[in-house]
Structure formats: C-alpha cells, structure tokens
Amino acid sequence: MSDATEPTADGLVTDICADLLRIDTSNYGDSSGPGERKAAEHVAGLLTDAGLSPELIESERGRASVVARWAGEDPARDALLLHGHLDVVPAEASDWAVHPFSGEVVDGELWGRGAVDMKDMDAMVLANVLAMSRAGRKPPRDIVLAFLADEEAGGMKGARHLVENRRELFDGVTEAVSEVGGFSVEVAGNRAYLLQVAEKGLLWLRLTATGRPGHGSQVHDANAVTRLAAAVGRIGAHRWPMALPASVTAFAEGYAALSGSALPIDDVQALEAELGTTARWIRATTQNTSTPTVLQAGYKHNVVPARASALVDCRFLPGDRDHVMRTVHQLAGEGIEIEVVHEDRALETTADGSLVDAMTAALQAEDPGSAVLPYCLSGGTDNKHFDRLGIRGFGFAPLRLPSGFDFASLFHGTDERVPVSSLEFGARTLGRFIRTC
C-alpha cells in the first residue's frame, strides 16, 4: 500500500492527530483557557511544509484560527471550504483512564480530548494536504482550509470573527464540509454512514420575574421566586409535539429501506435498541426542546427578593424559531420578562448534488456495500456562521467505527478516544473525496 518514499494520508494521520491532542486547547467559554494559538502555529507549520501560505488570524490575543487556500486544477470552479475547530471542551484529568492531553495509543485506540471532536478530522485534512502535496497533486478545484478557534463556545472568536471581518478569505466558496457526520452506525446488520445535512437552531433565553420584596414571615402575594418557579416548571415540563423536518423524514425513509421496517421514532427504548446511543441524537431532532438549566434568586432565608431569574436552553427545528418563542412566552405567562441571551439559526439542506455524490462514492469505495443516510444534528457547528455567506454546509468527518463503539457518548465525555483503524479509514475516505470533489 504505502511507498517508502511517499507517505500516504492514512500513514500520517495518527501522528498528526496525536500531536494535536497533546496541545491543550481547552475552551472554558471565556478567555481563561490556553487559547488555540499554539495549535494554530503547529497547523500553520504543517501547511507551510505542504507548500501552502497559511494566514494566522487572532480575534483576540491567543485566540487564533488558520486559513489557507489550496489551489485547485480548475480555479474557475466554485471553491469548497473544509473546516475544523482547534479548540476542545475542558477535561478533568482525574476522571480519565488515560491523561486527556497525552495523545497516547492504547490497544489500538488514540486517546485524548478532541479525539472525535474534532482533532480527528483536522488531522485527516492535514494528512491529505501533506500527502497530496508531496505527491505533486492538486485538488480538482480550490479548497479553502480553515482551522478555527472557539467553536465550543459558539464560534464568536473563530468562524464568526472571520465571517464578519475577513469574508474575502471565502470568496467563491459555495459549499462547506466539517464535523459530526460521516460516522458509521449499525442498522439491522448493515453498516450505514450518517451524513449531516441539517442542524437544529438554538435560542438561549433569560426569564426574569419581578415582585415585591419583603420579609419572609409575612403573607406575600407578589413573590418573584414563586412566579418564576411556576413559569420554569411549565416550560420545563412542556411536551413538545413530534415534528419531523425533511432531513429527519429522509433519515427515517432511508432507515426503513435498509432495515425493512419503520424507524421506531416515538419509542425511546426501541430507538436505542436499534441505533445505540446515536438514538439520543436522532430523538432530539424529532421535536423542539425547552430545557431550564440555571436558577438565580435570593440571598437570605427570610428575605423575599425583588427579582428571580432563570436560564432556559431552547433548541428549535428548522423553520420553528418563531413558534418556539411564542410558545415559551405563552407558557411563561404574565409578569415574566423574556430576553434572548444568544441565538443561532437552524440549517437544512438536501442530500443531493455532486458534492453529496462525491461523499457517498468515497464512503462506498472504502466500505463496499455500506449505506449512506442523511440526518439532522441536534447540536450546532460552525456551518451556522458560514451559512451567513450563503455557503451550504455538510457534516462529513468519515469514521468507520467498530460495532458497539459508543461514539455519541464520547463527544464531550470522559475517556474520549478514536480507533486508529477508524482514523486511517477516515483519512483514506476523505482523500478520495478531496480528489473527486
């Protein structure tokens, strides 16, 4: 397979990924972490080795992203964006069996925070850029490579910063490929790869109740805590009806065609029996959610405070933003002020066109007989920011996973790791995709 003088992407990917895992890029949601600068410099070095001219861009000190344009055979064609984030969510080393920043291979698995989210994909991209450039090959069209800061805190200091301040970097780009898609699941004994074509939107709300402050010993009919608690209770207990966006219907249809039976979409246990922990992701895309997460009120046991507030994490299906907002207002009732702390859009595209064909063909060439199913992601990715530039985004970070491998739990979980064979598969598959995109 591999020639001694010419490294292949699958031969390079594990070392590249391990090196990235050893650089702590924990994102605590503010700027108290180490930042992405060190990782960005490392990536820029690799891109320079591959003959590219990367630019390192800081949104603030230490919060660095790297962007490079990889010239293709036909610069007249629309360009493709391949992007990955460099930051990771924090990891508590004492909870892990292997140190989260060691980048160690144990029993055929590469361990570390970011092993599946998403230094694996960063490494697959870099391995292919290096292998192709050393072989003197170009991609068929221009590819913009972006390694981004701050995705885990919403991307304001990474992708969004670039979209708002450096949009010329993405001139001519019409499509993007990034994370949380392209991994395999077992469906009725067949291997299926989930291609991400949609993302739920998010709406982070602060609810505030005001009332009359006073002494806790007295009869009180305008208590902010009571009013807020009732509103939060209604919002948290609300049963959102099932509503399938087109991407989820497409997933259910693909599942039915593959398994010969209907997807048990309204039965949590049956869904988990069919899809393992991936069922949690699928289930969250069959309805809107409104989840209270933080309560703040009061400062002394016998004092009624003047105000009480709560934070609610709402996630809406494509097209449902206004409906969710209206419903939350109705559930909250009188006397509750609702403020949007942060929101981001839902995305949905269709699983068709030449880019989807190239992703599908690459997977099926590396794993003959496998199926490819479109799906909707219950969380969000940096594709939301690039959508602002009219760029159509997909999740395709290919991984063939051993059956029973609990992929969904590893995202932001302890003991995050990726099988080396999966990484190598991903590098080969992504390489096929890049050469045919």
Ligand SMILES: [Zn+2]
């Ligand atoms: Zn991620």
